[in-house]
Amino acid sequence: MMRRLLEVIAKDLDIKQGKNESTSDWKARTAYSAAGKMALGSMWDEQEDNVNISVQHFRDRAEQELTALCKVDHDVTKLADVINEMVEEIYDIYLNCGFIYHSAYRIAPCEEKKVQIGNLSFVRSCGLQEKLQVCGLGLYKTYAMGKYTKAKSLEELYQLQTAPYDQFFEKLIKDTVWQETTSMNGVEYLRIRRSTYDSYWQYSPDEDVVSLMRMGKEGQKSYYFYKKEGAAIYYCPLPNWVSNHLGFRYAANWVLKKRGTLLPTLYSIDGGLVRLQIQYLYPPNILNFVKLYTWPESMKEINDFNRITKLDVFQIIQQTLEPLGFQFKERK
Incomplete structure (x- = not known):
């Protein structure tokens, strides 16, 4: 059962394997998302001094989750060499996207906010009350069409204005x-x-x-x-x-953009996944959002250029960024 733990987690977080994706890469993505969610959950750990948790506590929870998963599943044992890089990536993304607030070596959770677009509800929250799907480190939930009340825009939630x-x-x-x-x-x-x-x-x-x-x-x-x-x-x-x-x-x-020479982001579809090649890095606010709802293509070489996301989430990313002047081109 322990060796199938990542498969159970993947099902719980709705992380499906791509048609052309290896099992080890799929499980690596799952481990990354699981560590992020565990770190968010640590925001509610009780502290002896009854104050917000420390930055180190947040990082430790992510590291502990990754270390444990590397020990129980041989498909991800090689991640043990890059745990520090993965933990740093998780912390930076959640901080830059407003999930956590930093002050004097302590961090506090954000106020929960949701934005409904189509049948997807994008959630910025450290809460654990609701079962949510995960894409990269980003949280969302799928609803049937029409069963929502539209809130603030995604651009406003993640400060995407250019x-x-x-x-x-x-x-x-x-x-x-x-x-x-x-x-x-x-x-x-x-x-x-x-x-x-x-x-x-x-x-x-x-x-x-x-x-x-x-x-x-x-x-x-x-x-x-x-x-x-x-x-x-x-x-x-x-x-x-x-x-x-x-x-x-x-x-x-x-x-x-003014010269008409900004290179488009290239993408290819792999079943329910989309692989992105960002040819020219976005401004920081846009890039933070894209990184939140994507996985690094390789955990062994984390970078901002090559990312993986889910098809339904990608469609929202695309329709959000194109009006801001950022184009996408499918690779055939």
Whole structure:
């Protein structure tokens, strides 16, 4: 029975195996989701000092779940080598998506909120009262059509709005006083046209277009809009938040959308699963949401580019992101 534990968990969380998916990969996805749900459940563990749990307690519960599952099922024993990476991914995603709130080494649970789209109810909650389906680390429930009351939008629930950033950049460009630069040593320019495997940056500026450039040491980059007119390059400083926490991706995505060169996310359908290849990383708020409702394609090499999700959830992701300017293309 213990060796079939992950199969039981997969059924409970509604995690089905893809047609072309190996048993070990399916069980690895299940272990990842189970560890996430166990960590969320730890938010209600009683503490001796009657205060919120510590960050370490949250991480420990996820680690304990993964360690136990690796011991009872030989199909996932290799995950033991990457448990720390999986735990860090789980914690970061739940923190970035507003499931938990952090303060002074303690974390508190979020207020429960639900959004109904079609026959799916997306849930942001640390509660354990209701049996929910899981996709990646995201929680949801399937209902029959018509049996719901629509709440706030998914965009509002997970802060997916891009219009405020786009409007900010438009106004900045319109109102700025461009400054001519004389020293261009070590400057990198956003690559406007790129294939999947090209670098995001190049060392030569583009002509007659407002784009993005950066300079400075690794980890201390400053970002600017620039335009090249003849031999002269003019620049416009960007606020500090663009340089912090990957904020430059808001500006980069805005530039590429305006130029019509933002690469689409590629996808392929595998039974009830969809495999995603994100060719150009989304702005942080969008990427956090996508990571919440997807699994890493490989737990051995967790990255933001290659993800797996469920077909019904993917359809909602697609219809949510396309109006924001992010396109999807099926791989044949």
